[in-house]
Amino acid sequence: MLVCKPRALITYNPVMSDKHSMDGDLDQRIWLTVCAIPAGKLSTYGDVAERAGLPGAARRVGAALRKLPEDxxxxxxxxxxxxxKSSLPPGTHGADRQRAHLAAEGILLGAGGAAVLRRYRW
Structure with a gap:
């Protein structure tokens, strides 16, 4: 069970095999790392992987984030x-949600959709 904020929980139910259990543990580690990113800051997939003890596993971070429940x-x-930039396709619901969340935290994106990492990187 993962507690990111006191009011909400995320649970991961690993399926039978050890591989799935290990994947669930990695997901939890990645999610906890993402939970640590302060409001108003950004991290890259590679940075999250590094901080989670998974250097070179940026794609694994993306896979873990795709498993998050909608709520x-x-x-x-x-x-x-x-x-x-967002890795979500421009104009999609997910990309629009990401942009709105970032704007609410004061993170400005340029015309091309990129944030200045020198300014916002955690």
Missing amino acids: SNVPWYRVVNASG
Whole structure:
């Protein structure tokens, strides 16, 4: 069970095999790392992987974030690609939600959709 904020929980129910259990443990580690990103800051997939003890596993971070329940309170929107952009397709509901969350935290995105990582990187 993962507590990101006191009011909400995320649970992961590993399926039978050890591999799934290990994957669940990695997901939890990644989610906890993302929970630690302060409001108003960003982290790249690679940075999250590094902080979670999974150097070089940026794609694994993306896979873990895709598993989050829709009502999760893990601040997935604070994770961007190495260019400071959302990895979600522009104009999609997810990309629009990410942009709105970031704007609410004072993170400004340029016309090309990129944030200045020098300014906002955690």
